[in-house]
Amino acid sequence: MYILSVIAAASALLRVASATEVFAHFMVQNTYAYTVDQWKTDMTSAQQVGIDGFSLNWIPPDCDTGLSWMTDRIDDAFTAAESMGFSLIYSFDMSYSDCAVFWNTTFMAGMINNYAGSSAAYRWNSNLLVSTYGGDQVDEYGNDFFQELKDTMNYFNNPISLAPALTTYSLGAQTDPTSEAASLLSDYSSIDGYLNWQAWPLNVLSNLTVTPDQAFQSALKANAKTGPYIMAVSPWQYKDLNDGNPLDSWVAYSDTLFPDRFKELISNDAIQPDIIELLTWNDFAESHYLRDLPDETDTSATDYVTLGDMGAYVWGQNHAPWRIIAKYYIEWWKTGSAPAITMDQVVFWHRIHPKATVCTGGSETGVRNYLFPEDAVFAWALVSESSTISMSIGSNQYWTFDADGSGPSMGMVPFPSDVSGDGVTPQVSIMRNGEVLHYANSSMAVSTDCSYQNFNPVVGLVGDGTNTGT
Numbered sequence: 001m002y003i004l005s006v007i008a009a010a011s012a013l014l015r016v017a018s019a020t021e022v023f024a025h026f027m028v029q030n031t032y033a034y035t036v037d038q039w040k041t042d043m044t045s046a047q048q049v050g051i052d053g054f055s056l057n058w059i060p061p062d063c064d065t066g067l068s069w070m071t072d073r074i075d076d077a078f079t080a081a082e083s084m085g086f087s088l089i090y091s092f093d094m095s096y097s098d099c100a101v102f103w104n105t106t107f108m109a110g111m112i113n114n115y116a117g118s119s120a121a122y123r124w125n126s127n128l129l130v131s132t133y134g135g136d137q138v139d140e141y142g143n144d145f146f147q148e149l150k151d152t153m154n155y156f157n158n159p160i161s162l163a164p165a166l167t168t169y170s171l172g173a174q175t176d177p178t179s180e181a182a183s184l185l186s187d188y189s190s191i192d193g194y195l196n197w198q199a200w201p202l203n204v205l206s207n208l209t210v211t212p213d214q215a216f217q218s219a220l221k222a223n224a225k226t227g228p229y230i231m232a233v234s235p236w237q238y239k240d241l242n243d244g245n246p247l248d249s250w251v252a253y254s255d256t257l258f259p260d261r262f263k264e265l266i267s268n269d270a271i272q273p274d275i276i277e278l279l280t281w282n283d284f285a286e287s288h289y290l291r292d293l294p295d296e297t298d299t300s301a302t303d304y305v306t307l308g309d310m311g312a313y314v315w316g317q318n319h320a321p322w323r324i325i326a327k328y329y330i331e332w333w334k335t336g337s338a339p340a341i342t343m344d345q346v347v348f349w350h351r352i353h354p355k356a357t358v359c360t361g362g363s364e365t366g367v368r369n370y371l372f373p374e375d376a377v378f379a380w381a382l383v384s385e386s387s388t389i390s391m392s393i394g395s396n397q398y399w400t401f402d403a404d405g406s407g408p409s410m411g412m413v414p415f416p417s418d419v420s421g422d423g424v425t426p427q428v429s430i431m432r433n434g435e436v437l438h439y440a441n442s443s444m445a446v447s448t449d450c451s452y453q454n455f456n457p458v459v460g461l462v463g464d465g466t467n468t469g470t
């Protein structure tokens with residue numbers, strides 16, 4: 001009996017320990033100004049969170065003229081990653097069809113072969129892992145295209161494990177998980193693994209569940225697939241292309257999505273993905289960036305980015321403290337036990353206009369699902385000892401919740417009903433033994449005076465550490 005239970009315990013440990021890779025989805029299109037050193041800076045910052053690699057999303061470089069620089073940046077990314085023990089995979093963006101240029105398997109195979117010998121090229125078992133965004137909604141691609149890519153890679157003796165994100169199935173699985181997962185496997189015999197892209201509730205005011213994740217993972221298993229099940233985790237979703245098309249402006253119910261989804265990972269034995277993919281490191285326009293804000297003004301900065309209209313809801317809206325939440329749960333997921341809490345940190349976030357505000361620019365009241373988010377400041381507290389977290393905004397003063405060293409706790413304070421044009425600034429404090437230990441104002445006020453419809457939150461930190469998420 002004794003020996004049996006030791007073996008059972010050891011294999012339970014092994015199971016947890018084998019599932020440890022975390023990738024972050026990375027938009028190569030935002031790296032025009034990057035140098036090798038800038039890549040290293042991003043990789044260092046990612047490693048501090050427990051991220052092991054980037055999944056490099058890019059569109060065909062001949063799609064728009066002048067995108068050929070992307071292959072040079074990928075070259076730099078591998079150089080940087082090799083020196084940092086960091087991993088890279090490709091995520092071929094196969095959703096983009098605005099231009100008449102599409103990926104072809106010769107070019108893709110060439111790019112995979114280029115770095116097949118690199119220490120930074122991530123392998124699943126012994127095969128190079130390759131992912132996509134899409135591939136099922138553009139006629140030029142599909143199962144035969146994927147099979148051709150795999151056959152080509154076999155021919156070059158660099159076999160791949162293919163784990164694409166096929167959005168039709170991920171969207172469908174939100175309402176019909178079992179049958180969508182079954183269709184995926186019968187329609188796409190070429191795939192080895194799967195990335196379930198749908199990390200946000202789909203046009204519903206309800207919390208995301210892991211049921212679709214479970215369905216995809218068991219379908220892979222039932223079909224004896226050897227590739228990874230990749231589970232997507234994201235903090236937010238809001239985009240406004242401001243092009244007059246009501247389909248191009250939306251927000252997903254994301255108020256407490258990030259900690260909620262992470263909690264499923266560490267508390268729910270029913271879902272144990274092979275890999276986690278954070279959506280995203282630097283997709284600013286969809287409001288789910290975890291990276292520090294890039295440089296907006298200095299054109300010689302190595303992370304200089306232009307965002308056009310979409311900058312209206314990104315500039316000034318730091319998300320970096322969300323990385324504190326990611327770091328905590330990733331360490332828990334990797335080690336199988338709750339990390340020791342040594343600091344006092346409260347991460348808080350809020351949108352900057354009440355949802356009913358009509359701004360003078362952007363898609364005004366046309367933002368799909370705009371009634372879903374709650375008008376509130378949300379907080380996630382991680383403190384080493386019993387504390388009271390107090391939150392105020394305008395006339396809603398001193399809303400408190402308790403936190404202690406046993407793990408994270410959450411609280412909120414609603415926006416007051418009388419938000420003015422001048423705005424009201426959220427204040428958050430950590431109190432212990434009747435004393436205020438830490439106190440901070442948000443970097444932005446909530447106001448009704450706005451020049452652009454904006455459902456992207458700003459994220460702050462009160463307590464130990466810095467706004468850059470450490």
Ligand SMILES: *[C@@H]1O[C@H](CO)[C@@H](O)[C@H](O)[C@H]1NC(C)=O
Nearest residue numbers: 060061062063102103104107
């Ligand atoms: C394949 O794609 C590459 C990169 O977009 C392009 O340069 C090349 O011309 C394409 N080849 C064919 C045969 O279309």
Ligand SMILES: *[C@@H]1O[C@H](CO)[C@@H](O)[C@H](O)[C@H]1NC(C)=O
Nearest residue numbers: 205206207208253256260410
């Ligand atoms: C989502 O879950 C949170 C708990 O984190 C809960 O407070 C909230 O009410 C839920 N939202 C809905 C729409 O059920």
Ligand SMILES: *[C@@H]1O[C@H](CO)[C@@H](O)[C@H](O)[C@H]1NC(C)=O
Nearest residue numbers: 425426427438439440441442
């Ligand atoms: C917060 O804002 C108030 C009101 O503007 C100001 O008096 C106070 O000094 C600020 N506190 C901190 C810590 O920035």
